[in-house]
Amino acid sequence: MKDEDDLDELIEMQGRMCIALDLLESCKPFASMIPEVRTNLVYAKESARGPHDVLAIDGRITVVNGMPHAAGNPKFGASSHMARLLLELRKRDPSIRAGINFANTPSLVVWMNDYCRTRGWIFSVIDRGGEPEEIKDAEGASIPWKAGEAIRAAGDRVPNLFYETGAVGKEPVTVLVSRDPISVVREMIALTLAYQKKQT
Amino acid sequence: MKDEDDLDELIEMQGRMCIALDLLESCKPFASMIPEVRTNLVYAKESARGPHDVLAIDGRITVVNGMPHAAGNPKFGASSHMARLLLELRKRDPSIRAGINFANTPSLVVWMNDYCRTRGWIFSVIDRGGEPEEIKDAEGASIPWKAGEAIRAAGDRVPNLFYETGAVGKEPVTVLVSRDPISVVREMIALTLAYQKKQT
Amino acid sequence: MKDEDDLDELIEMQGRMCIALDLLESCKPFASMIPEVRTNLVYAKESARGPHDVLAIDGRITVVNGMPHAAGNPKFGASSHMARLLLELRKRDPSIRAGINFANTPSLVVWMNDYCRTRGWIFSVIDRGGEPEEIKDAEGASIPWKAGEAIRAAGDRVPNLFYETGAVGKEPVTVLVSRDPISVVREMIALTLAYQKKQT
Amino acid sequence: MKDEDDLDELIEMQGRMCIALDLLESCKPFASMIPEVRTNLVYAKESARGPHDVLAIDGRITVVNGMPHAAGNPKFGASSHMARLLLELRKRDPSIRAGINFANTPSLVVWMNDYCRTRGWIFSVIDRGGEPEEIKDAEGASIPWKAGEAIRAAGDRVPNLFYETGAVGKEPVTVLVSRDPISVVREMIALTLAYQKKQT
Numbered sequence: 169m170k171d172e173d174d175l176d177e178l179i180e181m182q183g184r185m186c187i188a189l190d191l192l193e194s195c196k197p198f199a200s201m202i203p204e205v206r207t208n209l210v211y212a213k214e215s216a217r218g219p220h221d222v223l224a225i226d227g228r229i230t231v232v233n234g235m236p237h238a239a240g241n242p243k244f245g246a247s248s249h250m251a252r253l254l255l256e257l258r259k260r261d262p263s264i265r266a267g268i269n270f271a272n273t274p275s276l277v278v279w280m281n282d283y284c285r286t287r288g289w290i291f292s293v294i295d296r297g298g299e300p301e302e303i304k305d306a307e308g309a310s311i312p313w314k315a316g317e318a319i320r321a322a323g324d325r326v327p328n329l330f331y332e333t334g335a336v337g338k339e340p341v342t343v344l345v346s347r348d349p350i351s352v353v354r355e356m357i358a359l360t361l362a363y364q365k366k367q368t
Numbered sequence: 369m370k371d372e373d374d375l376d377e378l379i380e381m382q383g384r385m386c387i388a389l390d391l392l393e394s395c396k397p398f399a400s401m402i403p404e405v406r407t408n409l410v411y412a413k414e415s416a417r418g419p420h421d422v423l424a425i426d427g428r429i430t431v432v433n434g435m436p437h438a439a440g441n442p443k444f445g446a447s448s449h450m451a452r453l454l455l456e457l458r459k460r461d462p463s464i465r466a467g468i469n470f471a472n473t474p475s476l477v478v479w480m481n482d483y484c485r486t487r488g489w490i491f492s493v494i495d496r497g498g499e500p501e502e503i504k505d506a507e508g509a510s511i512p513w514k515a516g517e518a519i520r521a522a523g524d525r526v527p528n529l530f531y532e533t534g535a536v537g538k539e540p541v542t543v544l545v546s547r548d549p550i551s552v553v554r555e556m557i558a559l560t561l562a563y564q565k566k567q568t
Numbered sequence: 569m570k571d572e573d574d575l576d577e578l579i580e581m582q583g584r585m586c587i588a589l590d591l592l593e594s595c596k597p598f599a600s601m602i603p604e605v606r607t608n609l610v611y612a613k614e615s616a617r618g619p620h621d622v623l624a625i626d627g628r629i630t631v632v633n634g635m636p637h638a639a640g641n642p643k644f645g646a647s648s649h650m651a652r653l654l655l656e657l658r659k660r661d662p663s664i665r666a667g668i669n670f671a672n673t674p675s676l677v678v679w680m681n682d683y684c685r686t687r688g689w690i691f692s693v694i695d696r697g698g699e700p701e702e703i704k705d706a707e708g709a710s711i712p713w714k715a716g717e718a719i720r721a722a723g724d725r726v727p728n729l730f731y732e733t734g735a736v737g738k739e740p741v742t743v744l745v746s747r748d749p750i751s752v753v754r755e756m757i758a759l760t761l762a763y764q765k766k767q768t
Numbered sequence: 769m770k771d772e773d774d775l776d777e778l779i780e781m782q783g784r785m786c787i788a789l790d791l792l793e794s795c796k797p798f799a800s801m802i803p804e805v806r807t808n809l810v811y812a813k814e815s816a817r818g819p820h821d822v823l824a825i826d827g828r829i830t831v832v833n834g835m836p837h838a839a840g841n842p843k844f845g846a847s848s849h850m851a852r853l854l855l856e857l858r859k860r861d862p863s864i865r866a867g868i869n870f871a872n873t874p875s876l877v878v879w880m881n882d883y884c885r886t887r888g889w890i891f892s893v894i895d896r897g898g899e900p901e902e903i904k905d906a907e908g909a910s911i912p913w914k915a916g917e918a919i920r921a922a923g924d925r926v927p928n929l930f931y932e933t934g935a936v937g938k939e940p941v942t943v944l945v946s947r948d949p950i951s952v953v954r955e956m957i958a959l960t961l962a963y964q965k966k967q968t
Contacts, residue, residue, distance in 0.1 A: 175387075175550075183383025186442070187375075204805040204939070206830065230806065232827035232840035239839045240832035242386070334937030339804070350375075404605040404739070406630070427632035430606065432640035439639045440632035534737030539604070575787075575950075583783025586842070587775075642786070750775075 188349035256315030292327035388549035456515030588749035656715030788949035856915030
């Protein structure tokens with residue numbers, strides 16, 4: 169049985185994830201932002217060391233009946249890639265505890281550049297053209313390099329929002345990070361609505 | 369948008385419900401305690417006035433693949449009967465904020481009597497034979513009477529555990545209440561395991 | 569591995585259940601016809617002998633987000649009570665292969681009486697006041713008696729629609745039977761819409 | 769309302785999809801074959817002209833609790849990419865009515881080459897290095913080209929199994945096609961078990 173301090177942290181984490189997920193699942197416009205690899209929403213414990221300390225959506229968030237839909241429940245260890253990316257970013261800024269990934273297109277990138285400027289957000293890019301050859305093929309080896317690039321290109325800071333340029337065999341995605349999943353989802357929804365308004 | 373005090377209470381409530389539900393859905397033996405009307409798990413806000421202030425499982429908890437399974441997510445207003453019963457009990461003891469219902473059989477009643485004595489729990493009964501005629505037929509009117517009976521028969525205290533004798537057209541159920549859904553589910557699982565051990 | 573004749577029957581049965589369930593889950597008004605014990609939809613193999621030969625909804629059909637919602641998938645053996653009731657009725661008329669149960673109220677009974685007359689349907693009642701004492705307490709023993717009563721009261725025929733009067737501890741329900749689940753659900757939806765139209 | 773011929777085809781299609789999906793969801797080893805973009809299982813009507821005539825899994829098949837798990841129900845129009853790829857292949861061989869996509873790795877490709885030879889299957893490859901520039905950027909334009917390549921490289925026949933070499937921003941996947949989803953899933957499971965046996 170967990171001791172009571174741990175339990176308090178778990179209660180707060182599960183509570184914030186549930187509320188964030190409810191908000192996201194109710195936002196129909198977000199369905200069109202979900203990438204082919206599907207979205208995950210991740211949330212690290214204060215003292216997280218590995219993906220098993222990161223709460224994530226089991227089965228990811230997909231689209232059912234035209235709405236964003238979590239395939240399973242929030243579960244520790246349910247994300248590998250997004251969880252490890254978050255853990256790497258936290259080495260630079262531990263106040264960042266949550267993140268989400270979403271689709272990337274050239275026109276979205278142009279628009280996000282402006283959006284970030286207006287809001288005073290830091291926007292960054294991971295140029296996978298610069299990825300060392302020995303990293304590309306090793307499973308998982310690219311994650312520390314990617315986090316490092318996003319931080320370096322932002323001027324040694326963890327950016328609010330960053331994207332990758334495409335690599336062979338890899339769908340490029342955008343990532344938004346913040347202090348907890350409710351903030352992440354509120355910001356994600358605001359961005360989605362602003363982008364779709366501009367589209368019409 | 370909720371103000372931040374409200375949000376803190378919602379986070380804690382959703383967090384406790386998620387953790388409680390995970391525990392319950394992992395307890396296969398509980399499947400055999402689910403009544404025909406299905407189980408609900410309810411959790412009232414500190415200041416709850418009506419069922420819309422009570423978090424409950426949308427669609428109730430049923431049995432899928434032999435395991436307890438929440439049909440939908442926790443949602444305010446998702447229970448009527450169990451929510452109103454809890455609200456009535458809280459008029460006598462507001463520290464009671466959560467409850468669960470489960471199946472009732474004559475042999476379980478006998479066993480629970482002993483179980484409660486061993487644990488120092490208060491056990492009570494609602495004898496529906498004493499229910500006034502004018503209440504039986506009015507939708508919902510029997511709930512204050514039932515809560516009153518459970519309290520009265522326990523010596524003017526809210527019991528930990530109580531059951532009803534059957535009425536025409538109504539499946540009798542047992543109800544366990546406690547301060548929050550994690551306590552309720554821990555106690556429910558302990559009771560289930562103790563009862564099933566005795567059965568074999 | 570099943571032989572191919574069996575496979576053909578399974579394909580047809582699963583196909584008819586899926587289509588029937590889609591229709592039912594899309595019918596919001598049916599949510600208010602779901603009884604406390606929840607609805608099941610059952611479909612017997614041509615040669616069914618026991619509940620394991622009857623396809624039914626695992627976890628039953630409940631209400632989530634205000635809509636009828638199957639808690640699990642169709643599965644052989646997922647119903648006990650409704651499956652055995654159907655099997656008993658089939659001893660008198662094997663062309664009946666599917667059934668559904670739904671809520672019962674005094675005003676619905678009066679209305680169904682007229683509805684059946686208009687449509688040339690056979691309507692019947694199981695008067696549980698006449699149930700022998702030795703049957704009431706034996707788990708499952710009441711099912712052959714109930715089927716027999718529904719048939720007897722309909723003039724030695726399997727009725728299209730029948731209901732029970734309440735017994736102590738048992739919620740009274742109504743049952744509609746037909747040749748397959750698509751017919752059952754089409755008739756169930758037509759009845760629901762006609763009844764709710766009359767209500768307003 | 770559909771006429772009865774249509775209904776018969778729908779019943780058979782839904783029935784075959786349900787049975788195929790049950791088999792796939794029960795095959796834990798398949799979880800490791802699900803690509804980042806998730807798996808879809810598609811099934812075209814005899815007379816299919818567009819994706820709305822193709823039954824597919826709404827929300828795709830993901831991994832929940834370590835098992836393959838359909839996020840939503842089978843639904844016409846629920847797939848775009850896989851549905852259109854199947855429709856293109858059917859122009860050459862209309863007996864092919866179903867398909868599935870799964871993960872691709874260099875070692876799997878080598879192994880599948882042998883596996884196909886042993887079984888007398890036709891194996892093919894889409895070399896995206898040869899994809900015309902004007903096609904790469906136009907949304908959806910690459911699908912007829914891809915189907916054409918898979919057929920051409922197989923000697924003007926629809927192959928049983930084919931894969932793509934990676935393109936920038938695109939995860940390479942393998943595709944298995946057959947006459948209906950039960951065949952597809954039986955062959956998919958046999959391939960999965962054979963490959964995993966060889967791995968150990």
